Amino acid sequence: KQEVTQIPAALSVPEGENLVLNCSFTDSAIYNLQWFRQDPGKGLTSLLLIQSSQREQTSGRLNASLDKSSGRSTLYIAASQPGDSATYLCAVRRGGGGADGLTFGKGTHLIIQP
Amino acid sequence: KAGVTQTPRYLIKTRGQQVTLSCSPISGHRSVSWYQQTPGQGLQFLFEYFSETQRNKGNFPGRFSGRQFSNSRSEMNVSTLELGDSALYLCASSDIAGTNSPLHFGNGTRLTVT
Numbered sequence: 001k002q003e004v005t006q007i008p009a010a011l012s013v014p015e016g017e018n019l020v021l022n023c024s025f026t027d028s029a030i031y032n033l034q035w036f037r038q039d040p041g042k043g044l045t046s047l048l049l050i051q052s053s054q055r056e057q058t059s060g061r062l063n064a065s066l067d068k069s070s071g072r073s074t075l076y077i078a079a080s081q082p083g084d085s086a087t088y089l090c091a092v093r094r095g096g097g098g099a100d101g102l103t104f105g106k107g108t109h110l111i112i113q114p
Numbered sequence: 115k116a117g118v119t120q121t122p123r124y125l126i127k128t129r130g131q132q133v134t135l136s137c138s139p140i141s142g143h144r145s146v147s148w149y150q151q152t153p154g155q156g157l158q159f160l161f162e163y164f165s166e167t168q169r170n171k172g173n174f175p176g177r178f179s180g181r182q183f184s185n186s187r188s189e190m191n192v193s194t195l196e197l198g199d200s201a202l203y204l205c206a207s208s209d210i211a212g213t214n215s216p217l218h219f220g221n222g223t224r225l226t227v228t
Contacts, residue, residue: 032214043118043204043219051214089157100170101147101159102217 002027006090006105014113015082021075021108023090028068031093034102035064035075037086044089048075052095080112115141118220120205126226132193135223139186139207146188147217148180151202160203163188164210195227 003026013019023033032051036044048057048064050073056065063076077084087109091102119138127133139146147162159172163182180190186207192199202224206217 034216036219041221043120043221044206044217046216046218049214049216091157101149101162101172102157103159104149104157106156 002030002092002094002103004090004092004103004105006088006108008108009106010109010111012111012113013080015080017080018076018078019080019110021077021088021090021110023073023075023105025071025073025092025103027094028071029095030068031095033064033066033073034091034093035062035073036089036091038089038107039086047088082112082114085110085112118205118207118218120203120220120223122223123221124224124226126228127195128228129195129197131195132191133195133225134189134191135203135205135225137188137190137205137207137220139188139205140218143207143209143218144186145208145210145215146182146186147206147208148188148190149204149206150174151204151222152200157204160190192225197227199225200227201225 005024007022034049035047038044050057050066061078066073087107089107091104094100121136145164148160151157161171162169166182177193182188202222204222206219208215
């Protein structure tokens with residue numbers, strides 16, 4: 001059974017810092033990995049999707065990497081801003097067509113101090 | 115383009131009752147999936163529908179059911195509600211099921227069972 005772990009569970013940093021969020025998964029047979037953010041009382045917003053054949057994806061100040069063999073992904077946020085404060089969730093879709101839905105980690109609660 | 119719309123936003127029900135939640139996907143999206151989010155268990159996959167067919171179901175009892183209509187709108191039903199069913203229920207849509215298309219989530223329905 002796939003398990004996804006996110007470390008740290010919470011992180012508070014001053015504005016302007018670069019930071020890294022970590023995600024690990026137990027079964028390397030994944031179809032893809034997605035990073036989401038969730039604001040309080042809201043749904044999830046898709047940030048980046050990395051296909052199993054890819055090593056990284058970039059969008060603006062965000063960069064996500066994937067090392068399937070070691071079961072790890074990182075989300076790098078450059079020049080953090082208070083608006084980046086949210087819970088960041090990592091999710092994997094199982095390989096073989098991915099009909100099982102996504103398996104999520106518990107998230108990293110990020111606070112950027114102005 | 116309008117996002118994923120879930121109705122109602124909030125529901126309060128009594129133990130033993132049943133409830134129906136509704137989800138309208140992004141226009142053109144034919145895949146709809148449902149997730150339950152609780153503080154203890156995090157996000158858990160309920161089921162996924164594509165072209166009116168259930169592709170897969172997560173590890174939930176038979177009290178949880180769903181369906182998808184020809185216009186891709188989806189409903190989920192929970193019968194004989196239990197206190198533990200209190201959660202945020204999130205619906206997500208994508209253009210094709212089980213692929214590298216990112217999921218787009220609605221803001222969820224907050225269900226409270228008393």
